[in-house]
Amino acid sequence: xxxxxxxxxxxxxxxxxxxxxxxxSMSVQTPEAAQWASKGACALIxxxxxxxxxxxxxGDISVRGFLADxxxxxxxxDVKTSANRVLSALNAWCYGxxxxxxxxxxxxxxxxxxxxxxxxxxxxLGDTLVFRLRGAEFEQLSRDHVTDLxxxxxxxxxxxxxxxxxxxxxxxxxxxxxxxxxxxxxxxGTLMPSDYVGLIRQDASDLDAACERLAQTAQQRAQExxxxxxxxxxxxxxxxxxxxxxxxxxxxxxxxxxxxxxxAVGERLDGMEVLEILSRTAxxxxxxVQDLRSERDMVLKAPSPELSTRNAYLExxxxxxxxxxxxxxxxxxxxxxxxxxxxxxxxxxxxxxGETLTEWARRHPRAxxxxxxxxxxxxxxxxxxxxxxxxxxxxxxxxxxxxxxxxQVVLADFSACHMRDLDGHRRxxxxxxxxxxxxxxxxxxxxxxxxxxxxxxxSMASTVYWLLTxxxxxxxATRDLLRHTDLEKxxxxxxxxxxxxxxxxxDEALKRALAPQRALRYRRLSEWLxxxxxxxxxxxxxxxxxxxxxxxxxxxxxxxxxxxxxxxSWLLR
Numbered sequence: 001x002x003x004x005x006x007x008x009x010x011x012x013x014x015x016x017x018x019x020x021x022x023x024x025s026m027s028v029q030t031p032e033a034a035q036w037a038s039k040g041a042c043a044l045i046x047x048x049x050x051x052x053x054x055x056x057x058x059g060d061i062s063v064r065g066f067l068a069d070x071x072x073x074x075x076x077x078d079v080k081t082s083a084n085r086v087l088s089a090l091n092a093w094c095y096g097x098x099x100x101x102x103x104x105x106x107x108x109x110x111x112x113x114x115x116x117x118x119x120x121x122x123x124x125l126g127d128t129l130v131f132r133l134r135g136a137e138f139e140q141l142s143r144d145h146v147t148d149l150x151x152x153x154x155x156x157x158x159x160x161x162x163x164x165x166x167x168x169x170x171x172x173x174x175x176x177x178x179x180x181x182x183x184x185x186x187x188x189g190t191l192m193p194s195d196y197v198g199l200i201r202q203d204a205s206d207l208d209a210a211c212e213r214l215a216q217t218a219q220q221r222a223q224e225x226x227x228x229x230x231x232x233x234x235x236x237x238x239x240x241x242x243x244x245x246x247x248x249x250x251x252x253x254x255x256x257x258x259x260x261x262x263x264a265v266g267e268r269l270d271g272m273e274v275l276e277i278l279s280r281t282a283x284x285x286x287x288x289v290q291d292l293r294s295e296r297d298m299v300l301k302a303p304s305p306e307l308s309t310r311n312a313y314l315e316x317x318x319x320x321x322x323x324x325x326x327x328x329x330x331x332x333x334x335x336x337x338x339x340x341x342x343x344x345x346x347x348x349x350x351x352x353x354g355e356t357l358t359e360w361a362r363r364h365p366r367a368x369x370x371x372x373x374x375x376x377x378x379x380x381x382x383x384x385x386x387x388x389x390x391x392x393x394x395x396x397x398x399x400x401x402x403x404x405x406x407x408q409v410v411l412a413d414f415s416a417c418h419m420r421d422l423d424g425h426r427r428x429x430x431x432x433x434x435x436x437x438x439x440x441x442x443x444x445x446x447x448x449x450x451x452x453x454x455x456x457x458x459s460m461a462s463t464v465y466w467l468l469t470x471x472x473x474x475x476x477a478t479r480d481l482l483r484h485t486d487l488e489k490x491x492x493x494x495x496x497x498x499x500x501x502x503x504x505x506x507d508e509a510l511k512r513a514l515a516p517q518r519a520l521r522y523r524r525l526s527e528w529l530x531x532x533x534x535x536x537x538x539x540x541x542x543x544x545x546x547x548x549x550x551x552x553x554x555x556x557x558x559x560x561x562x563x564x565x566x567x568x569s570w571l572l573r
Contacts, residue, residue: 005036006115006174007241010043011207015215016231023048023108024184025059026235029067038075039082040116042067043237045128045182048108049155058094058106062159065090066112074322079114079121080169085419087112087123087159087167089390094160096388107160111142111182115174118242122170126158129187132172133179133200138193143168144185174239179204182235183214190221200236207236259314260302260344263287271340272300282306283313283415283435288351293339299412302346313434320414321347329385331378333402333412352412354404361398361467369468369501373532375401376464378409380529383460386411387453387525392418394432394451396459397440398466437479439472443490443516446481454521457528461513464532469498473514487516506535 010028026045030036044066048058066086073082087110094106109126122130122141130142145157145168157166179200191199191214199213211234218232263274263285272289275297279286282304289300303317324335324347336348355363357375364371379401386393394416402410416435432445442458444451465473474490481487492511495502502510509531515521522528 005033005243006041006117006239008041008115008237008239009207010235010237011209011211012233012235013208013211013215014231014233015219023056023059024186024231024233025056025063026182026233027063027067028235028237029071031071035071035075037117039071039073040079040114042070042112042114043180043182043235044110044112045130045184045233045235046108046110046159047126047128047184047186049105049158058108058160061094061106062090062108062110065093066110069326070114072322072326074318076318079116080171083112083114083121083123084167084169087125088165089419091159091165092163092390093388095163098160105160107155107158109145109155109184110159113180113182113237115237115239118174120172120174120180122168122172124168124170125166126155127185129181129183129185131181131183131196133181133197134175134177136197138197141170141172141180146185174242176239176242178239180237182237184233186232187218187234189225190218204238207238211236257342257345259305259307260285260346262305268292269300269346270338270343272298272338274300280304284317289348291339296336297351298336299333299349299351300346301349302344313431316418316431317345319419320417324349324414327385327389327391329382331382331409331411332385333410349412352402352404352410354402354410357398357401357403357463357467360403361470369499369535372464372467373535374407375403375409375467376460376532377529379411379460379463380525380532382409382411383456384525384529386417387456390419392451392453393456394418394445394459395435395438396456396463397438398463401463439477439479440466441479442518443478443481443487444518446479447484447487449518452518453525454518457513457521457525458515458518461510461528465495465510465514468502468510469495471498473510490516503535506531509535 008030012026012028024045024047028041028043030041031039044063046059046062048056069086069090070082073086077085094108098105098107109128111122111124111126111128111130113123113130114121124130124142125145127144127146128142129140132139132141145155147156155161159165181196181200195217196214199217200210202213203209214234215232260269263269263277265274265276267274269289271293272291274287274289276288277285278288278299284304285302287300288297290297301320303314307314321335324333333352334350336350338348361367379396383393383396393411393414395413400411400413402412404410416432418431429445429448429451432441437445440459440462442451442455444455462473465471471493473492473495475493476486476489492514495507495510496504509528513521513528522531
């Protein structure tokens with residue numbers, strides 16, 4: 001009888017003549033039984049660029065980061081969606097780290113193959129090598145992305161090389177007995193295809209021994225040719241058995257869980273008792289519950305019972321737990337695990353003993369400017385934690401910001417949170433519209449323009465403006481905008497008009513972060529947070545109005561002087 005899941009074996013070997021030059025990393029991971037159907041097994045190899053002081057770290061972080069995030073993606077995502085989104089986020093992370101360094105980088109080639117059901121999925125960028133041995137046929141599956149420069153070959157495409165990423169994707173049908181070889185470009189010029197086939201087939205039952213034979217032979221050939229300083233690594237994966245039929249679609253993992261019914265205080269669900277109804281909206285229900293086994297107070301969020309199974313929000317609901325799980329920050333609410341198996345579709349979060357920012361502002365009308373700015377900076381750190389994971393919050397407003405009894409800000413609602421990707425702008429905007437625009441939503445949502453991190457910056461700045469003044473920055477509500485010409489009607493109302501404690505520099509910083517045109521806001525959230533931390537300083541941005549006026553006066557003076565010199569030279573002729 002055929003196995004219910006895929007069965008595979010693997011072997012590995014390293015030859016590192018000079019440990020200081022080690023720049024490769026590889027791994028094979030098989031999941032828990034519950035994830036075989038949705039995620040499958042994964043084999044990777046990475047190779048950092050030469051002459052890189054952080055080569056080893058770059059190789060390791062790409063492999064470890066992919067494995068950690070891939071197996072944390074929602075089970076209802078297909079393999080291609082999961083891997084592409086993880087690679088996009090990992091690329092942004094590595095690129096961001098590299099931009100902060102003067103020596104070294106986190107750039108690396110990467111090949112990842114995911115084995116699920118009767119199919120393999122190859123994701124590749126750079127110059128790492130993946131081959132398949134099927135019978136006597138030995139075939140290279142990966143495509144080299146390299147550029148010749150000054151006699152050296154450099155990757156033309158790699159993880160962390162650029163802010164954007166272009167990934168080769170190849171789906172492959174599997175056959176029992178297939179053997180996949182993963183190695184790096186250091187092996188080029190040492191082994192021929194016949195060498196690979198012979199050395200692997202010599203004793204294919206012991207894959208570790210086969211990898212050792214490949215590594216030793218490659219090292220010997222390299223030494224004979226006078227370039228034996230390179231390290232060699234080989235990884236073999238063999239398909240031992242295939243399931244008789246394709247596994248169920250991962251959608252069924254959640255399709256079997258019904259939406260919970262409407263709950264009242266005192267009712268129970270999966271061993272949890274409802275203590276309080278926190279929110280009822282057209283999309284969701286939020287309850288404060290207590291686990292009767294552990295006596296922990298938690299927050300349970302479930303889709304509204306009124307939602308159709310074809311509702312787009314219901315699909316997005318499945319992402320929300322994943323969003324919270326993968327972002328680790330004291331300013332982001334924690335996900336809690338149930339003590340019993342779930343029989344309904346919901347997720348659990350830590351209960352925050354505190355109040356919303358709206359309630360806090362009502363109870364502290366005389367709070368100092370420093371207290372309010374401290375809350376603003378904490379809110380900015382919460383958004384930074386999301387942006388570092390390539391996530392947009394899209395619903396920053398006072399009722400979504402919690403302040404605990406110690407004064408710490410916790411961002412707790414992710415109803416409109418979305419992963420920032422190349423094709424997701426329209427889906428992001430549609431999701432926000434379905435959840436509902438607020439008076440703090442950026443104008444681009446109402447006008448159906450492209451959205452991004454600066455859209456979150458606007459919502460945060462609008463919330464901060466409200467926190468400092470109790471008012472909104474514009475007389476017109478952004479959610480009521482109908483045409484782009486309506487942006488011209490948005491006249492910023494100085495925060496100093498409502499709160500004399502706001503300095504001119506802070507007011508200018510608020511005005512810039514609240515620019516109706518997205519391109520005119522701060523380029524990075526960190527710049528906006530710096531302006532909040534130093535509200536008494538004049539704007540240091542060269543494009544700011546103060547420095548712009550100074551530049552204008554300077555060039556006017558230069559022009560006047562040149563005119564005088566021209567007149568004098570004409571009179572002296």
